[in-house]
Amino acid sequence: MYPLKVVSLGPGNPDYMLPAATKAIAWADVILCGKRHLESIAVGNREVILIGSGQRPLAEIMAWVKSAYKTRRIAMVVSGDCGFYSLLSYARRFVPPEAIEAVPGVSSLQYFFAKLGMPWQDAQLMSLHGRQQDLIARLSLTGTVGVLTDGEHNAAYIAALLKAHGYDDKWIYVGEELSYPEERITKLSVEDALTFQEDGLSVVIVADE
Ligand SMILES: C[S@@+](CC[C@H](N)C(=O)[O-])C[C@H]1O[C@@H](n2cnc3c(N)ncnc32)[C@H](O)[C@@H]1O
Numbered sequence: 001m002y003p004l005k006v007v008s009l010g011p012g013n014p015d016y017m018l019p020a021a022t023k024a025i026a027w028a029d030v031i032l033c034g035k036r037h038l039e040s041i042a043v044g045n046r047e048v049i050l051i052g053s054g055q056r057p058l059a060e061i062m063a064w065v066k067s068a069y070k071t072r073r074i075a076m077v078v079s080g081d082c083g084f085y086s087l088l089s090y091a092r093r094f095v096p097p098e099a100i101e102a103v104p105g106v107s108s109l110q111y112f113f114a115k116l117g118m119p120w121q122d123a124q125l126m127s128l129h130g131r132q133q134d135l136i137a138r139l140s141l142t143g144t145v146g147v148l149t150d151g152e153h154n155a156a157y158i159a160a161l162l163k164a165h166g167y168d169d170k171w172i173y174v175g176e177e178l179s180y181p182e183e184r185i186t187k188l189s190v191e192d193a194l195t196f197q198e199d200g201l202s203v204v205i206v207a208d209e
Pocket of ligand 1: 011012078079080081082083084085086106107108109129147148149150175176177178179180201202203
């Protein structure tokens with residue numbers, strides 16, 4: 001009987017993937033991943049099921065995983081660290097936790113803090129990627145917040161929120177396409193971030209300096 005392996009890819013560049021993740025992917029006969037992940041992993045002629053491509057609803061894919069994981073070697077590949085806002089939470093609704101083997105990895109936010117040479121031990125980490133969380137409440141705790149963003153809840157949205165709550169003196173760092181060749185890192189005042197437009201996958205860090 002096999003476990004379901006939930007494998008962390010890291011931010012995307014294979015240099016930031018753990019050897020344990022590479023081994024878990026090599027072990028699988030079926031790889032579940034996002035389209036973008038195919039740039040980072042070697043799938044060879046193994047079966048690939050794309051997640052989030054719109055071809056097949058996720059609930060249907062997971063129902064299949066539930067019925068098949070014991071007899072098929074399935075690796076579900078997720079970006080960043082699987083313990084931080086990934087499909088691991090959803091997978092646990094279909095497969096019992098004791099049957100899941102999760103391989104950790106480098107989160108996009110962890111990578112971004114490192115790129116900025118900034119410790120993250122005191123930062124609040126949160127997600128506005130398809131969800132609402134109270135950024136201002138978290139900022140008031142320690143002054144530094146790392147945020148997963150999406151097309152709508154982006155740097156400009158965060159800047160407007162900061163301005164409305166009197167945090168005009170904060171700095172906003174935007175990390176786009178982190179670890180990929182197109183990586184772009186931008187430091188902005190709250191005023192300048194109000195009109196900033198990201199080009200792709202991005203995260204934001206709000207800090208004092
Ligand atoms: C579903 S969440 C996954 C988070 C992931 N588990 C992690 O630890 O980073 C997707 C969000 O992660 C962020 N993200 C993931 N990879 C990224 C990258 N290479 N560059 C910038 N942001 C990234 C973006 O904010 C994106 O909207």
